[in-house]
Amino acid sequence: MLTHFSAMLLFALFTSVVFGITQRAQPKMMVRFGAFCFALFVGTVIVASWAMWAIKH
Numbered sequence: 001m002l003t004h005f006s007a008m009l010l011f012a013l014f015t016s017v018v019f020g021i022t023q024r025a026q027p028k029m030m031v032r033f034g035a036f037c038f039a040l041f042v043g044t045v046i047v048a049s050w051a052m053w054a055i056k057h
Helices: 004-023 027-056
Strands: none
Touching: 004 027
């Protein structure tokens, strides 16, 4: 059974792989852009979750 966080990590991983492959032409740039997208997805979700926690309390 997946938690919300692990489901978000899987979504971020798969989406980042697709973005990296479709948005860049060279393999090295594909990996870099995919890693960048993954970091942005995870970072944004963490910031948003803290913001929602702060709003609730």
